[in-house]
Amino acid sequence: MMQTKATRKIATRFVLYFLTFYVITVTSLFALLIYGVTQSVPSSSFYTLDELLPEDIGSPFSSFPIEEDRIGDELQTVATGAHGTFTLLDDDLRVIDTMRRDGPATYTWETIATDPNGRFWTLANGQHLYFELDQPAERALAHYPERIEQTVIERYSPDGVRIATENESLEPLDLADLKPWSSLPNEREEWTASRVERDGSILVARAWNERYEPSNNSFQRFVQLFIIYHIFLFVLALLFSLWIGLRFGRPIFHFLKWQQRLSARDYSIDKPKRLYRNGTLRRRYQMFDEFDESLETLSHNLATLEKERAEIDTLREQWITGLSHDLKTPLSSIYGYAALLASYDFSKEDVRSYAETMEQKAKYMDTLLDDLTYTYQLKHGIATTNREPTDWDELFRQYVSHVEQRSRIRYEGETAVVSIDRIAFERVHDNLIHNALRYSPEHSFVDVTLRSTDSNVQFSVWNEGAPLTDEAIRQLFDRYYRGTNTTESIDGTGLGLAITASIVESHNGTITARNERGGIQLTITLPRLTT
Template sequence: MRLSSKISLRFLVYFVVFYAVLFLVTFGMFAYIIFDLLSKEAISDIRALEAFEIESDIAKQPDGSYVFSEDFIKLAKQNSGHLYLVDQAGEVLATTEQEILSIEWVAIQKQDHAVWELTDQLFLLFIENQPVDLLLGKLYINNKIQMNDELKKEFSSVDAAVEIYNQDGIREEILYGDVYKALSSMEIVTNSQDYFERKEITAFQTMENGKVLVVRMPNTNYHPFEPALIDTMKKLVFSILAFHLFLFIFTILFSIWIGYRFGRPLLYFLHRIEKLSVKDYDPPNDKRLRSPKSGRFKRKYRIYEEVDKSLARLANTLKSNEEKIIKTEKLREDWITGLSHDLKTPLSSIYGYSIMLSSNEYTWTPIEVQRFAKTMQEKSIYMNALIEDLTYTYQLKNDAIQLNKEKLNLFDFLRSYVYACDWNDIQEPIGNKDITVYLDAKLFERVLDNLVGNAVKHTPKGTKVHLEIYEKDSLACLVIRDEGPGIPKVALDNLFNRYYRGTNTTSEISGTGLGLAISKQLIEAHNGTILVESSKIGTLVTVTFPIE
């Protein structure tokens, strides 16, 4: 997987984690609100139920009797009333009272009731039986107010109050209990239609004198809709604000964390690049990124290993190039020194002989003049060859030499070359006689002059030079082997380097010293290769060309 794909995948994982956290927090917030609402005891107004909603709460037993469900009985109690299941004749079939009474008695006793027609034969009645009604019944007996200590205790336990209003609806007297806000005549008569919206419940009785006796007490089942709604809205708004505050803080922290995860490696790589710019190739030692034991990036930064390896390869390349440049500069200095020496020596000879010839102090014989002229000619020829070879190497480097390839039988060409040479130490070529290659004959002869000539010149007289031809992996192989003392390793490593001082630095003018560098370039121009191996028992030169 490429680095870009890994980073994209990592960002995708981070986004999924971020989204998952937000989802869980949002889900938890709304779950809390819903649980809070459900945890509150929800009380329904039993009068608002429809008949089809009630049928499932009434079950007929095998013996023909009827029972109410526990939830339905609980709801009736919460509405401060009792249920009566009656038939068409008015007979009570089931009730939540302790004993079954006749429906006629129930109807006479209570005015506040609700009726549901379940079937043609069954009716359900809900009769309110508020505690305030019971208190009024105990207080007003036989058209007289009878308040005793025991009744006062009962009134006090439920914070009930007893008041008297005149015929005009004005409160005249508070007989017992706390002082409540006076009621209007309409509030006394109508009260609230919704039982759970009543902050207090009242019961009244018109006395013989025309005044109204009122008993009032707090409604223990007071559950107004508006305060509950406001409370829920407050919690919702608070939850939204808390959620956005959490989202803000979480986003900042998450961004800092992502910046840390992606920024630290970036700073590390920038630091490493800065070190490379000042030729410091060692990697920075950052223990927060790398494991002290293995030296590798820690697991969370492992995706950047490819970048780190690329920078390591770049550092090695730059370091190697710097070493090569230093080495090349040294070789060039050595080469310039050698070249200066090679040019200075023949120039000194030419200059010296010219001074001698131009001197009038001594008369030279014709033989001496001829010898001087011959030496000056040889030195000039050497200098010209040195300059030409140097120019030729640069022409080869810049592909300025045109090759005129022709089809040659390598064995026949090599044998003709040996016969044309005046070197007695070269053995007759051996090997495959049917290998055909495409070469520039003139340039290849120059290669042989350098390779075979070096083998002859730099080995003791009488040492044999062997030539062999064979085919390997569709390549034509030419082997030149001598039995000389070998080439020193330092010279072998720089054998084909034109900056290496391999030119003639002695008084013997036998060559320019650039022949091997030119030979290597010519072989490579023919898509070939050259390999030199040397030891104390001789030197082995292998030249390969593709068989076309």
């Protein structure tokens, strides 16, 4: 489930990134196309003059209206785009309205007819619309010797050799360049005009064409835009890939290093600031939060297991050492007495005494092995139990009546029915009571209480004694925690509490220990049997 959720989040994030990249790419393509179209508008404006028809001009409802004998804004826009001016004339070619600043008041049919770059329309109302190419070189030549800005005056010999110029940096013109204009204005790199002087020299005016844009540049512009767009797309894709790589690569690399540390049994948790804030993944990396949580949980669990394994290894070594000692001590006694009996003649009383000692040591070894077998069966769930509804209060009172030191036991209880194996809990009672009597001062009391709640029953045994450390309490019920020493006056195998804990757990119960009122209190909790 976690893998499906994480995969869905990563896939969704990748789709969003792709859509973002797609939107940026399409938007940039449209912007580039719009730029190309807007830049190509001036070169195509001149063609609008050839598309103008008389019926398109003049009436209020036409595409290019003329109102109150005035050239409209639409026509002025067309003229500006075509590098020229419009002049509105009456039937006698007198100027009604014009865009020119220095034009004549009246035109002649000869002037209009000989203008190679002009356009002329006769409107429905009898008026005429005349277009003149705004040629700065011709204006400079007409006003010579008056100086016109951004123009250059040159003089050539009849055979085409430049005699004088106002700008030596300009290349001399070819006489072929001085022919009348036959192409679109945007096709020429510069404006030129010429006239023959009385002395036979040729006076030439030159001006840079600010709107120079030859039609064959369309393909070049397309190629340029194509190259620019793909360079932009390449850089964008490179940056976008780098950004995505860092966004996904950093956490993935972090998790891989984390796994490598785990494989090397390094369970430390490293949370670098560039990936985490206040102990949690930053917002941009939260798609990996399931991986982070699982690895953190795994690190904690492995660290705990490693610690427990080390403790178990230590306890096992202690247990093996203690068990070896517990078996070796009675075996040494049996071996020693057997050697004595074989080497010397003893009285019947001595022989009987040695035999009793050997029998006691043999019984101890047999009990120790039985306890070890029983703890194994309980731990692996193969011990047979016969549960039945039992009044725990009645069962314990019967047990106490057979205890030799029952005068030291103070009991307070109440009726509490539980489902238990009576024989197994006889052993539980025996282990807890005898343990409390052994490890408490002589003539002190052992307090036993039995209390029930709506769902549980608690059986507690308290005895006076030195407090235990937290580590000792935690390992108190571990079968590896303590071995026994048959040389001590206290008998038993030392596995009583481990067996008790296993019996309680097999009955779905718990057993705990704590320091209480200057002593130790053990508490068993079992589910209450409801009738």
